[in-house]
Each structure stands twice: as structure tokens, then as C-alpha cells.
Amino acid sequence: MSELLQKVKDKLESKFGDALLSAEMHYDFPVFILRKDSVKDVLIFLKEDTDLNFHFLTTMCGIHQPDETEDKQFGLMYQLHNMPKNFRIRLKTFMSKSDLDMPTISDIYPTAGWMERQEYDFFGFNFIGHKNLSRILNMDEMNYFPMRKEYPLEDLGRSDKSDKMFGR
């Protein structure tokens, strides 16, 4: 798989220059860390490149890492797949808490529609250009983003769960 890492790395470096921040193997996956503003262009390039042709978006997810530096508070991970050649890669990008805007990729990969809604729902990423960016798994009235690390597992606003007897 490291040939794939080299191949994609060469292509991205020649096309996008310093937008590629790092490229390394994590277990059996080539992982590329990109500058935030280049992600959509890279995805379009990777999908349309005749050799690589990453036509399938396997999954995407958000990451919140409050212990990191200011510009790496939030992250997004995209996993791409070329089924006939069995190429799989992972793209990652990081951003600060004050700037959670990302261009939507649901126009390139329709499957990202619900994935982006899910990451908006849990982390609060603002996918610009998404047709219906609303909560999907949580209730519409929720006013926080529960997968962020500062929110505890149990809802602190509940009054029906005092548990005096068991000292929660």
C-alpha cells in the first residue's frame, strides 16, 4: 500500500504544492493531511483523475480534540475508495473552533448528504452549500453539539434523574 501513498503524494504535491501538509501510513491506510481550503479541490481532483479515480466515498467523520493547539481543535476525516483497483485512502483536515465552515461535498458525492448532516448534528460543522443542513439523529430543538468533548455523557439538564439514593 505504500506505493499508493507515494503515487497519491506525488500527484497531490505537483498539483497542489504546499496544500499537502503530511502524508504517511497509519496501519494499512495512507493518510494525507490537507490544508482546509484545499480539501474540496483535492477531492474533485482525486475523483476525476483517470488513474486514481476515487469514485466512492466510504465514510467521513468529525473529530474534536480540545487538547490540541488552537488551529487544530476540530478535524474532519474523509475516506475514499477506488473499488476496481482497491485503492483506499484517508484525507484529514484540521480547523479552529471559530472557523467551522467547510464547503459541502454532497455535490460531488451524493452520499455525503446525510454524513454531513450527521457531523453537523454532532459537532456543528457548517457545510456551506448543503441543501438541507439540519439535525438528523438528535431532536431539532437541541441547542448544543453533543459529540464535542466538553459535553458529558449524561444530560446535565435533566431534573427527573436526581438519584439521591445512589449518589451519582
Next chain:
Amino acid sequence: MTAPNNTYDEKNYSTLNLGPTHPATHGIFQNVLTMDGEMIVDAVSTVGYIHRAFEKLAEHRPYNQITTITDRLNYCSSPINNMGWHMTVEKLIGAEIPKRAQYMRVIIMELSRIADHIVCDTVIAVDTGAMTGFLHLFQYREWIYEIFEEICGARLTTNIGRIGGMERDFSPKAWEKIDHFMKGFPKGLKEFQSLVDRNRIFMDRTINVGPITAEKALNFGFTGPNLRAAGVDYDVRVANPYSSYEDFKFDIPVGTNGDTYDRYSVRMEEMWQSYSIIEQAIKNMPDGAFHADLPEFYLPEKQDVYSKMEALIYHFKIVMGETEVPKGEVYHAVEGGNGELGFYLISDGGRTPFRLHFRRPCFIYYQAYPEMIKGSMLSDAILTMSSMNVIAGELDA
């Protein structure tokens, strides 16, 4: 949620709420349909009725306690989810699993694939009005559940296997039950196929119902039987073999139209393929240990806990969730009942995962459902849903 606009083309359409609890949808799914008579003009799906915050929960649990969460994803084939999680952790810690344990896992995974497909295929038949086949074939699902019961003590939410292998070897009773199933199942499945496969009513109700092209299916992230029904031969077991799947010979059935009949047929053929995999696994079952030598993750024998210092320490550490895990990020996918079930795990070296993301095939392909039922009859929409095998647990996490 917003009601769909029901006054386009200067016509007044009626709005119909299908779900959230509707006896025909086999689970909690809500679809707000805009209807022109019996024809569906537009549909809006709402999901999340049984959301249980699995990803958040997983960030608060030690690694060996997350297996029970995965049980409740696709609860028609819990063992596959369990194995997928174990293999993810094993990949992270770099554990080598003995061949025997891998073959045992293959038997369990294929049994649960059969159980999963039995549910889906018989329910398609029920929705077209054929109750008999459902009742007949569920007998064999019951036998599979009895095998699980013998192996791990549970039936539905199995929590089967451990990080590092299996919790115990198959007992003679379990082998007996597997044998019993293997002897009886082909006859039962053939009987079901002769009832349903070429049945005129069944064919009329399913052919060209809810079709999807291969290109669209790929764009919408379909995997598993639903993608194969559209004609793409992608199967995780072949593309990225895990747990010794490269040792087995099996075919990947594919369809052509991606309609309900194709989805039914692909699942039907997959049951035969799974049956053949189990046969091969039983025949070539290697000797050896049923778990790896992983004292930090695998619970020691109870006898040793009482008599040996080291075993007692490890027992305590595992139970309290104080095991040290390497840092890293890993993705592992297994071929679940519905497609590629992926686990994306980031470990920061702590007792719980830093982030665990489930790639849930149902959630990803269910978004194509409104697209697939537009322009079809209401009763076909029900069939399309049951043939996609949307499982609420996996959909809502």
C-alpha cells in the same frame, strides 16, 4: 421537521405519514409522503427515533465493554458486528489470532449472515403476501440462534468472542447443533425457494420495483447485497480479506437491475455461498488454541486468577478497564449483513477510545430511499424498504 411542499404543478396532493410506528415498515421509520392518489410524488425521511448515542457512549467505555454496543447496531447479525470490533482492536494492538479462532469466527459470521438474510428475504415474501415461507424458514433461524446460545449463552445481542479470539472452544453440544443445522438447512432453503422464487405473484410484485442503477448506487454509498444487486461485485471479504477469508472458495452473486427481485435473489444465493463457506470451515478446521496469547486483553482462566499473582493482576486490570493501548488510528471493515460495516478508531493511549466512528451501511444507503420510491405505488415503497433490509438499530446508532 418541515412538511413537504404539496401544491406543486398546481395540483393539490395529499400528505401521508408513513410511520414512525407502522406495522408494515418493520421498525421505527418515518416517511412523510406526498401522494397523488396511490402514487408517491415526494418523500421526506426522518431518522433518529432510536438514537442511543453510541459514538458518545463508546468514548466513555473501556475497549472490551464496547462489544455490547456493537451488538445493538444491526441486531439481526450481532456476531458480525462483534467480530468487526474485536478485529479492529486486534489490528490496533497488532495481535496475531490463531487459525482455529479465525475459522471459528468465520463459522459464526457466516451463520449470522444466513440468519440476517433469512429475515430479509422472508420478510420480502411476507410483504408480498406469502406468509408460509416466512414461518417455515424461521425454524432455521431459530436453530442458528440455538447454536449462538450454546456458544456464548445469548441469542440476539450475543457479545460473542473476545479481543484476541473466542471466549471458549465450541463444545461438543455446539458442534452437534451446527451439524444438525447443516444437515437440515439445504432442504428448508430449497423448499422456500420452490415456494417463492418463480412464484408468479411474487415476481410480478418485485421485478422492476424500486430499481437503482449501479452508478447511482455507488454515488449513494451502497455496499453489500444492495450494491451487488445493482451489478457491482464489491465484497469486503474478497477485496480486503480478514479472518482468513482468503482460504475459502466462494462466489459473489450479482444482479443486473438492482430491483427488489435482484436484491432478494442476491441474498438467496449468498445464503448458499455462506453455507458452502461454513462447510469448508468445518472440514478444514485447524487444531490449536482458540485465542491468542494476549494476557493484557484476554481474561485469564478463573482457576489461575485464584492461584497465580500475574493472572490476578491482569484479571483486575481488564475488568477495571485499565489496560494500556497503543496510540494510533485504525480503520477496519467487515462485510456485515447489509454491507461494509466499518470501525474508525482513534486511540490516544487512554483507557477508552478517543473517537470511535461506525460506518453504518444502513444509514448511508437509506438516504437513497426517497429517490427510489418517487413515482412508485405506496405498496411498492413498503417492499422497497424491506428489500433494502434497513435495520433501525444500525440506522440510528
